[in-house]
Amino acid sequence: MSAKRIVIAGGSGFIGTALAKEFAGRGYEVIVLTRRSRVRRDGVREVVWDGEHSGDWIPFLDGAEAVVNLTGRSINCPHTPENLRAIIASRVNSVNALAAALGQVKTPPRVWVQASAVGFYGDTKNNLCDENSPVGNDSLAGICRQWENAFNSAVAPKTRRVTLRIGFVLGRDGGALPVLARLTKLFLGGAVGNGRQFISWIHLADLVQMFVASIENENLAGTFNAVAPDAVTNAEFMRELRRALHRPWSPPAPVFAVKIGSRLMGSEASLALVSQCCAPKKFLTAGFEFQFSNLRAALENLYPR
Numbered sequence: 001m002s003a004k005r006i007v008i009a010g011g012s013g014f015i016g017t018a019l020a021k022e023f024a025g026r027g028y029e030v031i032v033l034t035r036r037s038r039v040r041r042d043g044v045r046e047v048v049w050d051g052e053h054s055g056d057w058i059p060f061l062d063g064a065e066a067v068v069n070l071t072g073r074s075i076n077c078p079h080t081p082e083n084l085r086a087i088i089a090s091r092v093n094s095v096n097a098l099a100a101a102l103g104q105v106k107t108p109p110r111v112w113v114q115a116s117a118v119g120f121y122g123d124t125k126n127n128l129c130d131e132n133s134p135v136g137n138d139s140l141a142g143i144c145r146q147w148e149n150a151f152n153s154a155v156a157p158k159t160r161r162v163t164l165r166i167g168f169v170l171g172r173d174g175g176a177l178p179v180l181a182r183l184t185k186l187f188l189g190g191a192v193g194n195g196r197q198f199i200s201w202i203h204l205a206d207l208v209q210m211f212v213a214s215i216e217n218e219n220l221a222g223t224f225n226a227v228a229p230d231a232v233t234n235a236e237f238m239r240e241l242r243r244a245l246h247r248p249w250s251p252p253a254p255v256f257a258v259k260i261g262s263r264l265m266g267s268e269a270s271l272a273l274v275s276q277c278c279a280p281k282k283f284l285t286a287g288f289e290f291q292f293s294n295l296r297a298a299l300e301n302l303y304p305r
């Protein structure tokens, strides 16, 4: 019997690299859709697509067990109207391209797992959001709404669908944590703004297992918050990060300094100032077991003493 195939669109990045390794280890044939393929020695095959149009990549979906879509231009840039358009287009176009492809293959994948983000809920202040909470009204929420609308309106009657609204993913080799860690080591790891905004984080290892569960557990369908059950305030997060990196104190970073710093780093200040307080209600109900449900344990794992 041939190996089950998983196609990971946008799988060359931070989360995709971890997923490819996990699924290859589980015996899957792993295909990564990328705009620029590289030769890999880990058994993962990269296939070129443009994230927008049909092409030679479509047959790889035929008979696949799963398709995962992680494609998206990074949100870590100034949120100018032009950048926001590009951020949304990269997400919506990739969903539409995959949906069109599914309509062209004889045996569509049994499951499609689509990335979204907890930015869906907008600025939640102190209110704990679950999957039934309404969409927010800031620009991140607008991105997620259009992204999820494209996915939900895709016609794929034979394919089970799961949306993961992902929180701040903690890993050593990508995402925003290494940047925060570098700043913290330079004694720039103080609370941001008033420090009361919430961060809904998740350890990369748990996120990977959420993708595994989404693919292998036939009972999972619909939208899930992919976050740890322990959302913390920014002040608490930065305190724990300083502790993990042996920096007992750093001056707090007032809003104006965050704005100047973000501009110098080519980033967007609102990403550090918005409050995202979310619970993984549906994963907990489904019996998902977290390896890292506590922030201190997650950071100690990533930065062992």
Ligand SMILES: NC(=O)c1ccc[n+]([C@@H]2O[C@H](COP(=O)([O-])OP(=O)(O)OC[C@H]3O[C@@H](n4cnc5c(N)ncnc54)[C@H](OP(=O)(O)O)[C@@H]3O)[C@@H](O)[C@H]2O)c1
Binding pocket: 010, 011, 012, 013, 014, 015, 016, 033, 034, 035, 036, 050, 051, 070, 071, 072, 073, 074, 090, 094, 115, 116, 117, 118, 166, 167, 168, 169, 170, 174, 175, 176
């Ligand atoms: N990391 C987090 O903390 C986090 C949190 C919430 C949600 N998410 C979402 O999860 C997904 C994966 O995150 P990640 O951290 O793995 O991101 P990543 O490392 O930036 O990977 C995303 C991939 O998307 C592809 N891509 C980028 N711009 C594109 C464009 N304009 N058109 C087509 N493809 C493009 C790139 O692949 P190629 O260059 O190889 O084509 C890239 O490897 C993203 O959609 C992200 O928004 C991530």
